[in-house]
Amino acid sequence: MSLVRVPVLRCGRTVWDRSRLPEAEVRGRIGRLQQQMQQARLDALVIYGNAYMPGHVTYLTNFVVFEPRKAALLVLPADGEMQIMIKVASRDMVFIRDYTFPQAVVADDLGVSLKHHAREAHLGHGRTIGTIGTQLMPRSLYASMHQTFADCSLRECDDLLLRLRRHKSEIEKVIMSEGLQQAQQAFGRVREETTGGTRHDFVARLDYQLRMAGCQDVDILIGGSGRSSLGIGGSQVLEKGKLISVYFAVLYLGYWVEAGQTFMLGHGSHRLRDDYGRAYDKLQESLARVRPGARASDIAVAREFAKYGPGQGMGTDREERPFLLEADEALAESDVLVVRASLAPSPLEEIFLAQMLDVREGGYKLLGEPLSAELITV
């Protein structure tokens, strides 16, 4: 179950803000991964990211794959500097080398570049090569990788990096919290200005505010007001007395955050306010069970309130572990996740709520502002 769309280009603010994400933090991650490699007796890791799931690459380089046609490959030796191969035009490299580490190179063909690098780095006969994210590769590149390492022992090692990524550092939580607060404030401004207009107009105004707040990528779905599911814009007029439900996910300094808000335009029925209260209460019940060690099945809202899925972890990917749909998945301290609840009071209305949190000892800390317990009307 997924809400993800990939744009033709992530063309918002594209920077490495070293004041927020110090290079030392990223180098520290690389170092910890290399330690794990040494323990696992791996000679090198091949790590892949694309525009759908850029997270492994972003986590180790700050680089977010910004276009579906492009992808990135990293080759990390157990000891030594990482090779970063990115499929971009050569004239983009001046920009790229400021956006990620300066050793990044252009790769017109990732398979050819990988083969060339493997030869130069003596990753040949008898070596043990771990692979991460390579199940995302297209068939041709996957086959090319296997051919390059035909004389090596290849081993899928996604867990090595997934474990590191899952435990969010304080720096990561600050970035995600800041991104979410910016996003929520932007939403609040747009909501307060809304007097009507179309769904498409609302989405355009929210998209603008989010990009002005420094978001690199923005995805907005809108529902209610004549539609009982989240959808893409639309020419339908936002009507007074009707609910407007909004899902928005933003990419901020390499990290994804999500919010789900529902409000009413003008005054409507008490029934809708009560329904909002029901969805809100269900979400709070779910949050009350959050603590390290709690199972996803204990936390996830009941199925009838989980139309879009009960939620999951977020970070350098929009959807990452822990997945609340996986019943036995246990939460851990420093997981950062989004928890959702939804309710369709009628075939033409919808309530969608989503709250992000950081799992802490004994419970959790909210990321960003708490949802309103009462239905907001404008």
Added chain:
Amino acid sequence: MGNDAELELRLQKIWAQAVPRQFDALLVYSSPLKSYFVHYVSNYTLIGEGALVAILPDREPVMWITEEWDLDRARQESWLGEILPSKNLANSAVEFLGRTPSRIGAIGLEWGAVGFAEDLHRVFEGRLVEATEIYDEAAFIKTPFELQQIRRAAQMADVGFLRAWEACREGLREYELAAEIAFALRHAGASDSFNFLYSGTRCSGMVLARDKELQAGDLILLEITPANQMRTYSAQLIRTGMLGEPPAEIKGKFEILTEAMEHSLALVKPGALSSDIARAQNEIVARHGYKEYCRPPYMRSRGHGFGLGRFELAEGVDIPLEAGMSFVVHTEQFFPDAGYLALGDMIIVTENGCERLPQVEPRLAVKK
């Protein structure tokens, strides 16, 4: 939301390519990386993990989507009458098609993850052949409906540029300028957009928006590409401007771009080759002494299409132009003594020449 006539026309174009290749069924797949494959035969914009359409010659297509919650929207938006949820697209497809089709063309599979591609090949036991080229060839010539979508996208691009130029001022950050462009495009109806820009005194390439503030004397290069419903219905507008009076040297270089683009556009007509258009630009640039900068790594192509049926305008790419093709003709040129300057117009090839879509004039924009 039906458009039976347009769907029928597209299916005819697709089968015209598929039948000579002896395909008796087609499977069209979209991963989140490329939603336009499924969109082309369904008018459905993908949200979530994936969608698959089965096309048979003697019945209406069937579509499966992975997000059951999105069924209502899919059924409202799509031209197809039969849309079903599926937790396993490969299994749904093989259960539906059964053993009868002996040779099945797979469209879009190269953009899927290896696991899905392997699954699909496995369940069809050797009957599947990857054949995305069928789609591209079917989409080379746009239908009248598609051309209208592209014309509308070109209008959006004009709006995007005008808002961008109005917003440009000293102190505006590049990402704020990018936000202005994205808003203007979205407000005008764009479903997505692909926008690059540059600000500074010497462009090494148009890139993504940074924190840099625009300054007096900056060149501003804008590549604005709204998509109207899907990537294939995109129109690109490329303009160069300056915050302040451009020096004579820049004006002179820009005149070379203008001359190159106008000269190449004059050659666009049915029967001309895509390479002719590129060569025409290269000749003009070379005549002014910049021949060695008309090839990689400085210059890749002199134009291209978008999405399905995309081709490049480059020497060595000999695609005969036909009425109904649509692409951008752009003169992005690196000058060793000035950096990149850029100019580009979206066109439609007509029976006698071309229809230029932008209303924004192809001149060096100046903001004093």
